[in-house]
Amino acid sequence: MLSDVLGLTPEEAENYHTLISVASATPAELAELVGCDARQVVRVLGILEDRGLAARSLGDTTRFVASPPAAALRAVLVQRQNELKLAELELDSLDEIYRAATLGRGVADVVDVIHGSEAIRERVGRIQLGARKEVMNFVKAPFFSPGNMTDDAVIARGVRYRVILERAMLDEGAPSFGEIAQAQAAGEEVRAADTVPLKLFIVDREFAIVPLIGSANAAKSGALVVHESSLLDALIALFESEWEKATQFVTSAGTLGNAPAIDDLDAQILSLSLTGLTDQAIATQLRTSLRTVQRRIRHLMDAAKVQNRLQLGFHAARLGWLEAEQDGNTRV
Structure with missing residues (x-):
């Protein structure tokens, strides 16, 4: 930690840690301990000694003592904090300059082109880490980059992250229901749609990345970076429209009034069923048997007193079966 936060090398940090654990030590004694x-x-x-972290003993100048950590390191921490504040001010200044420049963009400057799958991965990773408020994402096969749909560090900073998955990806088990549940538990909002029109990342409603070709043809992979413009407004409106129509994922059962109780597995089966997955695909996603899925759906239809799955979806909403509990870290 000292080497990361205070700029000490691992060797310097280890020697300082060892020195503060003893009353004093000669270089030879410290060398033996280290x-x-x-x-x-x-x-x-x-x-x-030069950095004020160690000093020679007053009684014996051949021995060294560690400076009190609270006093010695606090000054360094204050300096780092001041540097961060100055960096934030500089960032705000640069952001203002950038915004002023974007106001003067011509038609040719509205869209930039990224060439190559590696460049796309690098740019997408960078814009996610730089997000301040919200990331909106259409996820459509094939993936143009490996890894998770989101960056956990982004969500941990309080950035809202909304993802719409194409149903075909669920049929293929990528991502799995377990991964979706884990993402939602971390604070991500995930929904499913029969199809999504394109691959898309929108960050802070300020710019978007539109990958054009997936990893199936890496040599020709490319993407468009769309800056603030009526085109970006149209992409934002497209996402919001698809978001309203998409089906939410529910990982735990909800209750409403005196509605018949269902358990978490019932809720998960019902949630996946409403996305349009087949019973076999649901069984695969939830790692259970086809027979269990069919038996559970039949039980839910009987409990709701309905004859088909369309009616079941309507009554599930009315009865509150899919009213997932929300807390400070979970959005569905």
């Missing part, structure tokens, strides 16, 4: 050459320790102690 397990390295005494000449290296002499060099490191000189660095620590």
Whole structure:
């Protein structure tokens, strides 16, 4: 931690950690405790002394003592905090300059082109890490990059992340229902649609990335970066329209009034059924048997007193079976 936060090398951090654990030590004694050459320790102690982290003992100048961590390191932390504040101010200034420049963009500057799958992966990763408020994402096979649909660090910062999956991907088990549940538990909002019109990332409603060709043809992979314009407005409107129509995923049972109780597996089966998955695909996603899925759906229809699955979906909403509980970290 010291090496990361305070700029010490691993060797310097180890020597300082060891020195604060003893009353005092000569370079030879410290070298024995650390397990390295005494000449290296002499060099490191000189660095620590210069940085105010170590000092020579008043009673014996051949011995070294560690400076109190609270006093020695607090100044370094304050300096780092000040550097971060200055960096934030500089970032705000650069952002203002960028925004002013975008106002003067001509037609030719509205759309940039990215060439190559590696460049797409790098740009998508960078814009996700830089998101401040929201990321909107259409997910459509084939993937143009490996890994998760989202970056957990982005969600952890409080950035809203909304994803619409194409149903064909669920049929193929990628992502799995378990991965979707895990993503939702982390704070991601995931819905499913029969089809999504294109692959799309929209960040902070300020720009979008539209991958054009997937990894199946990596040599010709490309993407468009769309800046603030009426075209970006249209992409945002398209996403919002698809979001309203898409089916939410429910991973746990809800209750409403005196509605008949259902368990989590019932809720998961019903949720996947409403996305249009076949019974066999549902069984595969939930790692259960086809017979179990069919038996559970029949039970739900009997409980709701309906004759078909279309009616079941309507009554499930009315009875509150898919009213997933929400907390501060989960959105569905």
